Amino acid sequence: MNVVLGCILAYVLAQLAIAAWFARRVRSETDYLLAGRSLGPWLGTFSVFATWYGAETCIGAAGEAYASGVSGVLADPFGYTLGMVAFGLFFAAGLWRRRLITLADLFRARWGGGVERLAALIMIPSSVMWAAAQIRAFGQILASVSEVGLLMAITLAALVVILYTAIGGMWADAVTDLVQGLVLIAGIVVLFGVFVALGGMAQLAAQPIARLDPVHGRSTLDTLETLAIPIFSTIAAQELASRALSMRGARLAARATVGAGALYLLLGLLPMMVGLGAGAFIGPDRESEQVLSLFAQQYLPMPLYILFLGALVSAILSTLSGALLVAGSLFAHNVVAPLFPRLPENGRVRLDRAAVVLFGVLAYAIALASDSIYALVQESSALGTAGILVLLVFGLWLPRVGGRPSAYAALIVGTLGYLIGAHVLELEAPYLLSLGLALAAYLVAVPVSGQPRTGPVGDHPD
Secondary structure: OOHHHHHHHHHHHHHHHHHHHHHHHOOOHHHHHHHHHOEOHHHHHHHHHHHHOOHHHHHHHHHHHHHHOHHHHHHHHHHHHHHHHHHHHHOHHHHHHOOOOOHHHHHHHHHOHHHHHHHHHHHHHHHHHHHHHHHHHHHHHHHHOOOOOHHHHHHHHHHHHHHHHHHHHHHHHHHHHHHHHHHHHHHHHHHHHHHHHOOHHHHHHOOOHHHHOOOOOOOHHHHHHHHHHHHHHHHOOHHHHHHHHOEOOHHHHHHHHHHHHHHHHHHHHHHHHHHHHOHHHHOOOOOHHHHHHHHHHHHOOHHHHHHHHHHHHHHHHHHHHHHHHHHHHHHHHHHHHHHOOOOOHHHHHHHHHHHHHHHHHHHHHHHHHOOOHHHHHHHHHHOOHHHHHHHHHHHHHOOOOOOHHHHHHHHHHHHHHHHHHHHOOOOOOHHHHHHHHHHHHHHHOHHHOOOOOOOOOOOOOO
C-alpha cells in the first residue's frame, strides 16, 4: 500500500471513529435525523456547505470548464449557489418553525398521509442518484492513487460510507462536516495557490472570449433550463431542508444557509478556474473528470497532494453521507413508520439505519452502472423536484389553496412530464416543462379539491 492511499484510508477511518463516538448521543429519531435540532452557527453553516460541495463541484465542474468553458458550469457553482441563497431567504425559517423532520411531514399535515408517502417515494431516487455520483467519484480517487481497480475501489468506497452514515446519523454527519469542510477549504485554496504561482491567471486572461462567455453555444431556452434545474431543485431538496431543520432556531437556519451559499460560491469558483486554464498545463483532450486530479498529480508536492486528496475525499464523504441519510429518513420515517404507529423510538432509529444501508447498496449499484458524475448529479436534481417545489410553495405560502387532488396532480404530472420530456421526447427544456405542468395541474384540480386538510406538523403521532 503506497503512502497516499494509506493517508486517505487513515483519514477515512478517523471519520468513522468520529461517527462511532457521536453515535452515543442518538437516543431518538430526532437525534439521529436532525441532531436533536441543536446545531449552532459553525456546525450549521459548515453542514450546509459541506453537504452541497460534492464531487461534481470539484471534479465535475472543473472538467466541464476544461471541456466547454464557463458555459459548461452555469449549473455548478452558479445555479446551486442561487438555490441555496433563495432557500435561506424564503424557506428555511418557515420550515423550521413547523418543527418538521422531513419535507414530507409538511405534506402530510397539509394534504394527508397518501400525499406524504407519494412525495417521499418521488424524492428518494434523487437522493440515491446523488449518492451514487459521490460513490463513483470516491472510487475514482482510490483507483487513481493505487493499483486497485475501479470496481474494487467503488466497492470499498460504498462500504466505508454506508457504515459511516448508518452509525452516527446527523450528529456524526454535522461534526465530520465541520472537519471535512476545513480540510476541503485548505486543499482547494492550496491547489488554486499553486495554479496562480504557475501562471494560471495569465492563462485565464489568454482564454478566447468564447470560452469565457457563460451562454456561448446555448439558446435562451437551454440557458434557462440549465439554471432552473439547480436553483429550483435545491430549494426542493430534503438534503438542504434537513440541515436547516437541525439548527437551533429559525433565524439561524436562514442565516447559516445564506452564509453557506456565499462560501459555496467562493470555493466553487476556484476549481472552475483551475479547470478553465488547465489545458496549458496538462494538455488538451484529456478525460474531463480527471482534469483536477491530473493537475494536482503533476504540480503539487507530495504533502500538498495528500492535502488536496483529503479535500476531495472530504467533499465526497460529506455529500454522500447527507444523501444516504435523506433517502433513509424519507423511506423509514414517511413510508414505513406510519404503518407501525406504536413503534418505539429505538425501533424507529433501527429502521432509519436499515434504510440507510438499503439505499447505500442501491446507490452502489447505480454507481457501477453509470459513467458520468456530472450527468448523475444533473439527473438527480431534475427528477421529481417540480411537483415537490409546487407543494412546498403552496404548503408554506398558500395554505388555503388546493386540497389532495391538487397535490396528487402536481406530483404525478410534474414527474411524468419530466420523464417523458427528457427521455421520450428528448425536449430541450424538459425541466421547465415539468415545472409548468406541475403548477398547472395543481391549479386545474383546485375546484375539485374541497377544503384543505389541516393537521399536526412534526413527528408521526403514536
